[in-house]
Amino acid sequence: MTSPLEQKKIKIAGPSVVTANRTWDGIVVYRTAANGWSAELSEAAIVRNSDEAKALLAESVADDVGAIGPYIAPVRIGEDGKVQPGNLREQIRRTGVTIGSPVQV
Amino acid sequence: MYAYDEIDRTLVNERVSEFRDQVKRRLSGELTEDEFKILRLQNGVYLQLHAYMFRVAIPYGTLASNQLRALAHVARKYDRGYGHFTTRQNIQFNWIKLAELPDALADLAEVGIHAMQTSGNNMRNVTSDQWTGVAPGEIEDPRIWSELIRQHTTLHPEFSFLPRKFKIAITASDHDRAAIKIHDIGLKLIKNEKGETGFEVLVGGGLGRTPFIGKTIKHFVHGRDILSYIEAILRVYNQYGRRDNIYKARIKILVHELGIEKFSREVEDEWQHIRNSSLQIDDEVIEDIRSRFTYPAYEKLPHMPDELRQAAADPGFEAWRKNSVAPHKVQGYSIVTVSLKPIGAPPGDATAEQMDALADLADKYSFGEIRVGHEQNLALPHVAKRDLPALWKALNRLGLATPNVNLITDIIACPGLDYCSLANARSIPIAQELTRRFSNHELANLIGRLHINISGCINACGHHHVGHIGILGVEKNGEEVYQITIGGRADESAALGNLIGPGVKFDEVADVIEDVVEAYLALRERPEELFIDTVKRLGVEPFKERVYATR
CATH class of the missing domain: 3.90.480.20 (Sulfite Reductase Hemoprotein; domain 2)
Incomplete structure (x- = not known):
């Protein structure tokens, strides 16, 4: 759950993605293999070593109009191949607050 | 207004x-x-x-x-x-x-609201006692001074690129509801022996990673000199405050490292250069600001109207009245705190429907005015006592009459990991679970005044250091872990809480707090001894023993 603000060195311990927030509305997005952004984690490009992560992050940072604050986040890949967030912070970003909203939306 | x-x-x-x-x-x-x-x-x-x-x-x-x-x-x-x-x-x-x-x-x-300086390294929103202008015993209405400082500091170029954010809080009452001792500058409005208005000025308070209680830098600054004195403090801060390390950039670090005596000498030197300048405030300026405030046309009303006497038979009303209704400076009126802490809900949240309805109630019962308190509740500052029963019924229908103001379920909590990018752990679910554990009103009343404050990271937006019970969420090996402190307080006797022991896991927090409260109920000398006083008398040890003996 390290804050991205503290993410100084790129060193990954397992499968990871690049995530950010879309510039015009702020929603959570993931960098895709097609040089774009998607709101679906399942469409995220998966990187497995530091060089890949560095390259994907550099490309993401360059797309400043598309999304802001990109950083590398860990994911877990299940036996069925489904991609899941790798920690609680990313789980909350993906599925929303863990509390009931005061207003049903 | x-x-x-x-x-x-x-x-x-x-x-x-x-x-x-x-x-x-x-x-x-x-x-x-x-x-x-x-x-x-x-x-x-x-x-x-x-x-x-x-x-x-x-x-x-x-x-x-x-x-x-x-x-x-x-x-x-x-x-x-x-x-x-x-x-x-x-x-x-x-x-x-x-x-x-x-x-x-x-x-x-369109209604005169903005978001200027609610973020960034500048002078933030000037905060105050939410009962200003209506609290009995207040020395003078400090809103005039708050407004003066707001005007002077808004978009002030010298204060727009400070080493770090800067917060001022003001009170004019002996009982501090504005937490002035944990602000960069705390101002307490007082009168000198000649009856002139001025301020005791505190500096260097703050929470976060390195918490400090503010220290008095000057016992009396005349009202006409308050802008120049604040400016002198800010100039010293601007000159010497650290910009190389965000964790050491707040004025509290500068005051701590220089020492209050040296810091105050620096301020005094700077002040002598500017105090007799255009920053000196004419009475006309103050009167002009005063004249732009409108004040309610209070009626002459009885201290105990029939409506209130009759409603006293309703235990639901009485439970609410006892902790949500406070004395007003004008006979026949009350200050009503509107709890934004319903059982099981996020502290401080209000829906659009609640805000609209409360605005209508403010028009009907409080001269169209609403206050926001730092405890994350709202207040209606001018309610005629005869209207209290009707207001209570209306608030109840809106879910805004939980009778828990100042009780254990009146929890202050930051948004935590559910919303905040800086957080390491969740705050709101902890608050929700605690309100469920202590939802029984008789139990909450038996416990009495007890403030729980929760922060989801060391930045301390939930003011956990000064909670009677403070809960700080941290991350350890990928898990949420919570450190518990007791003995903190944010009022005129402000103090930082002390850690009771090792951190506990998310699922254990409510059990631990129950243990702390049970220990208090067993240890207090009499029912009137508040939790905070029992902790002061006995220290952390008996609580620590109770919590960790079986863990």
């Missing part, structure tokens, strides 16, 4: 136009995020976990009913139908779209 003049209105409207242009240039790519970030922060726009977060200023916690309706409108039209009142008397919207922000700001500007 203070009525903005043409200068204020022009400034707010120009700011909206300016920000609209900045957003347009950002979305077109003309501005990079690096270039835009400081501009959005100066307009209260953060990036949080799920979206942008928009923080709107409520200067010294005072709102008119039409302003509350405008906040409800923003919640409904641009956000997800609710807002979150903060410990800085602001309101935050959690799901705002950058592209729509200029429109939201324009809608707020």
Whole structure:
């Protein structure tokens, strides 16, 4: 759950993605293999070593109009191949607050 | 209420136009995020976990009913139908779209609300006792001075690029409801022996990673000199405050490292250069500001009206009245605290419907005025006692009459990991579970006054250091772990709490707090001895023993 603000060195311990927030509305997005952004984690490009992560992050940072604050986040890949967030912070970003909203939306 | 003049209105409207242009240039790519970030922060726009977060200023916690309706409108039209009142008397919207922000700001500007300086390294919203102007025993209405400081510091170029953010809080009562001792500058309005208005000035308070209780730098600064004195403090801070390390940049670190004596000498030297300048305030300026405040036309009303006498037979009403209704300086009136802490709900949240309805109730029962307290509750400051039963029924229908003000379920909590990009752990679910554990009103009453404060990271937006019970969420090996402190307080006897032992896991927090409370009930000398006094008398040990003996 390290804050991205503290993410100084790129060193990954397992499968990871690049995530950010879309510039015009702020929603959570993931960098895709097609040089774009998607709101679906399942469409995220998966990187497995530091060089890949560095390259994907550099490309993401360059797309400043598309999304802001990109950083590398860990994911877990299940036996069925489904991609899941790798920690609680990313789980909350993906599925929303863990509390009931005061207003049903 | 203070009525903005043409200068204020022009400034707010120009700011909206300016920000609209900045957003347009950002979305077109003309501005990079690096270039835009400081501009959005100066307009209260953060990036949080799920979206942008928009923080709107409520200067010294005072709102008119039409302003509350405008906040409800923003919640409904641009956000997800609710807002979150903060410990800085602001309101935050959690799901705002950058592209729509200029429109939201324009809608707020129509009622004189803005988001200037609710973020960034500048002078933040001036906060105050939410009972200013109505609390019995208040030395003088400090809103005039709050407004003076607001005007002077708004967009002041010298205060726009400080080493770090800077917060001022003001009170004019002996009992400090504004937590002035944990602010960068705390001002206590007092009178000198000649009966002249002035301030005891405190400096260097603050929480976060390195908490300090503010120290008195000057026992009396005459009202006419308060701007120059504040400016002198800020100049010393601007000159010597650290800009190389964000964790050491707040004025509290400077005061601590220099020592209050040396720091005050530096301020005194600077002050001598500027105190007899244009910063000296004429009485006319004060009177001009005073004249722009409107004051309620109170009626002459009985101390104990029949309506109140009859309603006293209703235990539900009495439970609410006892902890939500406070004495007013005018006979026949009361100050009503509106709890935003329903059992099982996020502390400080209000829906658009609640805000609209409360604005209507303020018009009907409180001369159209609402206050926001740093405890994340609202208040209606001018309610005739005869109207209390009707108001209670109306608030009850809205879910705004939980009879828990100042009790254990009146919890202060930051948004935590559910919303905040800085957080390491969740705060709100902890608060929700605690309110369920202590939902029995008889039990909460038996426990008495007890403040629980929860922060989801060391930045301490939930003021955990000064909670009677403080809960700090941290991350350890990928798990949420919570450190518990006891003995903190944010009032005139402000103190930092002490850790009771090792951190506990998310699922254990409520059990631990129950143990702490059970220990208190067993240890207190008499029912009137408050939790905070028992801790002061006995220290941490007996509580620690109770919590960790079986863990």
